[in-house]
Amino acid sequence: MLLEELNAMADKEKAARKQIRIRCCMSAGCMSSQSAEIKQALDKAVADRQLGEQVEVVRVGCMGLCGQGPLVSIDPQGVLYEQVTPENAGSIVDALAGGTAYAQQGDPKNPFFTRQLAVVSRNGGRIDPERIEAYIEAGGYGALHHVLHELTPAQVVDAITKSGLRGRGGAGFPTGLKWATVAKSKGDRKYVICNGDEGDPGAFMDRSVLESDPHAVIEGMAIAGYAVGASHGYLYVRAEYPLAISRLQIAIRQAKQHGLLGEGLFESTFNFNVEIRIGAGAFVCGEETALMASIEGRRGQPRPRPPFPAESGLWGCPTLINNVETFANIVPIISQGAEWYAGLGTEKSKGTKVFALTGKIRNNGLIEVPMGITIREIVEDLGGGAPDGTQIKAVQTGGPSGGCIPAKLFDTPVDYDSLMKVGSIMGSGGMVVMDDSTNMVDVARFYMQFCMEESCGKCIPCRAGTVQMYNLLTKILDRKATLKDLESLEELCDMVKHTSLCGLGQTAPNPVISTLRYFRNEYLALLQPEPGEENASHNGHITESATTR
Amino acid sequence: MHIKAVKPPLPSQDKRWKIIDAKMRKLGYQSHALIETLHAVQESFGFLEEDALRWVAKSLRVPPSKVYGVATFYNFFTLKPQGAHTCVVCLGTACYVKASGHILEAIEKFAQIKPGETTPDNQLSLLTVRCIGACGIAPAVVFDGNVSGRLTSENAIEKLKGYIHAS
Amino acid sequence: MAVKTLTIDGKAVSADENDTILQAATEAGIKIPTLCHLDGLGDVGACRLCITEVAGSNKLQPACVTKIAEGMEVKTNSERIQKYRIMILELLFAERNHVCAVCVANRHCDLQKLAADAGMMHVRFPYQYPQAAVDASHDWFVVDHNRCILCTRCVRVCDEVEGAHTWDVMGRGAGSRVITDLNQPWGTSETCTSCSKCVQVCPTGALSSKGKSVAEMVKKRDFVTYLVQTREERL
Numbered sequence: 017m018l019l020e021e022l023n024a025m026a027d028k029e030k031a032a033r034k035q036i037r038i039r040c041c042m043s044a045g046c047m048s049s050q051s052a053e054i055k056q057a058l059d060k061a062v063a064d065r066q067l068g069e070q071v072e073v074v075r076v077g078c079m080g081l082c083g084q085g086p087l088v089s090i091d092p093q094g095v096l097y098e099q100v101t102p103e104n105a106g107s108i109v110d111a112l113a114g115g116t117a118y119a120q121q122g123d124p125k126n127p128f129f130t131r132q133l134a135v136v137s138r139n140g141g142r143i144d145p146e147r148i149e150a151y152i153e154a155g156g157y158g159a160l161h162h163v164l165h166e167l168t169p170a171q172v173v174d175a176i177t178k179s180g181l182r183g184r185g186g187a188g189f190p191t192g193l194k195w196a197t198v199a200k201s202k203g204d205r206k207y208v209i210c211n212g213d214e215g216d217p218g219a220f221m222d223r224s225v226l227e228s229d230p231h232a233v234i235e236g237m238a239i240a241g242y243a244v245g246a247s248h249g250y251l252y253v254r255a256e257y258p259l260a261i262s263r264l265q266i267a268i269r270q271a272k273q274h275g276l277l278g279e280g281l282f283e284s285t286f287n288f289n290v291e292i293r294i295g296a297g298a299f300v301c302g303e304e305t306a307l308m309a310s311i312e313g314r315r316g317q318p319r320p321r322p323p324f325p326a327e328s329g330l331w332g333c334p335t336l337i338n339n340v341e342t343f344a345n346i347v348p349i350i351s352q353g354a355e356w357y358a359g360l361g362t363e364k365s366k367g368t369k370v371f372a373l374t375g376k377i378r379n380n381g382l383i384e385v386p387m388g389i390t391i392r393e394i395v396e397d398l399g400g401g402a403p404d405g406t407q408i409k410a411v412q413t414g415g416p417s418g419g420c421i422p423a424k425l426f427d428t429p430v431d432y433d434s435l436m437k438v439g440s441i442m443g444s445g446g447m448v449v450m451d452d453s454t455n456m457v458d459v460a461r462f463y464m465q466f467c468m469e470e471s472c473g474k475c476i477p478c479r480a481g482t483v484q485m486y487n488l489l490t491k492i493l494d495r496k497a498t499l500k501d502l503e504s505l506e507e508l509c510d511m512v513k514h515t516s517l518c519g520l521g522q523t524a525p526n527p528v529i530s531t532l533r534y535f536r537n538e539y540l541a542l543l544q545p546e547p548g549e550e551n552a553s554h555n556g557h558i559t560e561s562a563t564t565r
Numbered sequence: 566m567h568i569k570a571v572k573p574p575l576p577s578q579d580k581r582w583k584i585i586d587a588k589m590r591k592l593g594y595q596s597h598a599l600i601e602t603l604h605a606v607q608e609s610f611g612f613l614e615e616d617a618l619r620w621v622a623k624s625l626r627v628p629p630s631k632v633y634g635v636a637t638f639y640n641f642f643t644l645k646p647q648g649a650h651t652c653v654v655c656l657g658t659a660c661y662v663k664a665s666g667h668i669l670e671a672i673e674k675f676a677q678i679k680p681g682e683t684t685p686d687n688q689l690s691l692l693t694v695r696c697i698g699a700c701g702i703a704p705a706v707v708f709d710g711n712v713s714g715r716l717t718s719e720n721a722i723e724k725l726k727g728y729i730h731a732s
Numbered sequence: 733m734a735v736k737t738l739t740i741d742g743k744a745v746s747a748d749e750n751d752t753i754l755q756a757a758t759e760a761g762i763k764i765p766t767l768c769h770l771d772g773l774g775d776v777g778a779c780r781l782c783i784t785e786v787a788g789s790n791k792l793q794p795a796c797v798t799k800i801a802e803g804m805e806v807k808t809n810s811e812r813i814q815k816y817r818i819m820i821l822e823l824l825f826a827e828r829n830h831v832c833a834v835c836v837a838n839r840h841c842d843l844q845k846l847a848a849d850a851g852m853m854h855v856r857f858p859y860q861y862p863q864a865a866v867d868a869s870h871d872w873f874v875v876d877h878n879r880c881i882l883c884t885r886c887v888r889v890c891d892e893v894e895g896a897h898t899w900d901v902m903g904r905g906a907g908s909r910v911i912t913d914l915n916q917p918w919g920t921s922e923t924c925t926s927c928s929k930c931v932q933v934c935p936t937g938a939l940s941s942k943g944k945s946v947a948e949m950v951k952k953r954d955f956v957t958y959l960v961q962t963r964e965e966r967l
């Protein structure tokens with residue numbers, strides 16, 4: 017593939033564009049609500065009304081407002097339809113010819129859309145993820161060409177470092193530093209791994225990127241391979257994402273066919289191949305060393321670090337592991353420059369973050385916002401606030417490793433350090449909104465049950481500690497626990513946090529610690545007096561009613 | 566002394582063994598192909614039966630205990646045959662907060678089985694999963710591989726009946 | 733091989749640059765409690781009993797897998813570490829069904845000794861009383877899962893020293909169990925060579941020899957380093 021050929025493909029694709037474009041979301045969420053049938057209905061309606069010359073119906077990826085799906089959008093009019101059905105899909109086409117659409121109209125000017133900043137999600141919902149031509153028309157693979165012909169590997173690492181990009185999987189480790197370490201590590205064979213084992217319940221950002229813009233991730237991995245000296249990549253995707261896996265398989269095949277994966281890319285000496293590896297249902301495999309064990313065909317148990325994967329990873333070789341969203345940021349950084357990226361976000365948290373905004377909130381879906389935006393802006397402006405009659409109580413970030421942030425702290429900016437200060441973490445991007453009907457002790461137990469079931473079993477603090485903590489939380493919820501039990505719970509949290517082998521155990525106590533910090537009264541209200549002390553007063557705690565907040 | 570690796574024969578004439586063998590061959594019969602191979606076995610047979618595990622162990626030259634350890638580590642793999650229909654209730658955070666726990670209880674009551682079990686007439690297997698990424702349409706349940714969202718306890722039972730009686 | 737100096741519990745110690753904190757401490761006569769570690773076997777850093785405080789880091793480091801560095805300041809027995817160690821041991825006792833009075837390993841048990849040395853007087857956590865089986869199908873050995881602490885020494889010695897890899901772990905979390913072959917009775921295993929290495933390295937009475945009384949069930953472990961070193965010499 018030569019640059020001329022790439023540009024020719026882009027031009028050809030552009031020339032074939034029709035005047036009016038109907039975009040139909042076909043990501044997993046909308047597909048489960050019959051968006052495939054909707055597309056068929058739209059195609060048929062266009063054919064029936066003989067509008068094929070002016071109108072095209074395009075399958076696209078995620079448009080973000082998943083709670084109102086299936087979504088259909090019309091360019092250039094900028095009309096949005098929500099909760100479309102196969103029955104009313106035809107009327108959308110009628111409306112183009114002067115008729116009436118019976119589908120519910122959405123508002124593209126809603127802050128949910130207007131307050132977003134699309135970097136990672138730039139192509140999502142706009143291009144057909146199953147056609148490489150569409151990706152190329154949108155500028156795809158141009159960054160790879162630029163890198164191979166105009167930058168040295170060291171310059172690429174430098175650009176990523178200057179951009180300030182931090183790992184989007186949750187830890188926020190400086191990406192440039194990771195790339196530099198792998199690049200420096202000695203070894204004939206190195207690997208690039210994309211961590212698509214998005215296991216946090218409530219998070220589906222990575223699924224959306226893989227289903228909507230798979231080539232962006234592949235191109236990002238290839239650029240990383242060039243930068244660190246790896247010619248082989250693995251895309252580890254969880255088995256629960258069959259559509260993402262299928263779209264990746266199509267994308268890889270198409271990239272190979274066009275010489276954008278394989279030997280001598282763009283007539284350079286750089287070779288890069290990508291293989292998909294499917295997970296098998298283990299949250300712990302999102303941990304780097306467990307993920308590598310899984311690729312090696314073993315039980316997904318983490319191992320002590322050091323040595324870090326950057327020095328000794330897959331089969332003992334230097335390995336670069338990054339999250340899907342991290343890779344999806346690479347092409348924009350290379351195309352638009354590190355300075356541009358470093359101009360987004362805050363001083364220590366550059367760029368944007370994709371969040372899965374779900375729970376008790378009006379607008380459920382995926383949003384991409386600049387770092388530094390406050391939780392309040394996300395909840396009230398983008399999220400549209402609480403559905404009628406409810407009061408939002410807290411927002412949970414970081415999944416089972418994170419914490420709950422109470423409403424009084426909603427002016428906290430969303431960046432790595434600020435979230436840690438209030439006792440939570442950025443995490444991978446899950447953001448669950450909870451209202452006054454949510455029992456925070458129950459939330460803590462929900463996450464502890466998850467950690468207990470997902471614990472790999474290797475180290476004692478996590479394996480046995482999560483069981484004991486889960487039992488204590490159940491005892492509290494069953495109103496059979498005393499203050500001594502609460503103390504025991506807190507002691508266990510401290511021990512498990514500081515002695516566990518890997519991040520799963522180390523962060524399993526976080527939801528408990530965080531809810532104890534901000535919602536301690538909910539715990540205390542459930543406690544019983546010590547046996548034999550039923551009549552003693554405990555500073556009024558035990559007699560507090562359960563409805564006190 | 567160099568011992569020649571002998572490939573074990575296919576367990577039977579069933580064509581599905583050939584498909585699984587092809588998968589192993591594609592990955593060079595290397596030990597790291599284990600998980601991909603187990604996926605192929607489960608896809609072909611619906612579950613991982615003992616003969617299959619022994620044959621895969623011999624083909625990839627992996628100790629049987631290691632194969633068993635891997636097969637039982639991952640939630641996705643099952644060593645027991647599944648029912649004619651499967652119902653997977655998502656218990657991820659977004660679904661949980663929207664009462665998927667109640668949906669699970671309703672299904673448990675309707676089918677008289679707990680998650681991980683199959684009804685005595687082998688018609689239905691009930692499972693739970695910790696997030697399928699359909700959080701925007703929570704609460705979600707997967708009926709025979711098809712994701713359904715925005716469910717309530719009532720319409721979840723209706724949908725379930727529909728899938729069971731459709732066969 | 734370069735020699736480095738470091739401080740362990742205030743004592744100046746010199747060690748080889750490739751030594752772990754545990755190796756350096758042992759050579760200097762400083763005892764650090766361990767369970768999953770056994771000289772001669774690959775270390776996994778799983779039991780977390782050998783955790784140490786290293787100056788300059790707020791993370792506790794397991795001594796068995798952490799390499800020493802020049803000028804390192806290590807504390808192996810602070811109050812905090814002692815507190816955590818007892819809790820870990822208590823968690824172990826509460827996790828399965830450990831009844832010393834009727835166990836063949838009574839008085840010769842690593843777990844029992846560690847608990848006694850650490851000053852564990854009682855177990856504060858509720859006992860879980862899991863259903864765990866006893867498999868006496870092998871002609872010469874018995875595996876009692878009630879006494880297993882999942883240290884995986886048996887798995888590692890069978891894999892690394894004997895080479896048969898008869899043992900592995902099935903399941904996950906607290907439901908994990910050590911298994912032979914396809915989770916079948918030990919006596920029917922096709923890979924087991926009956927070498928008894930696993931029995932010898934097992935720290936508790938989970939693996940024992942048939943026909944041995946309590947007084948006789950003393951385990952001998954020197955063979956591990958002997959075999960490993962002799963093998964290395966040959967290469």
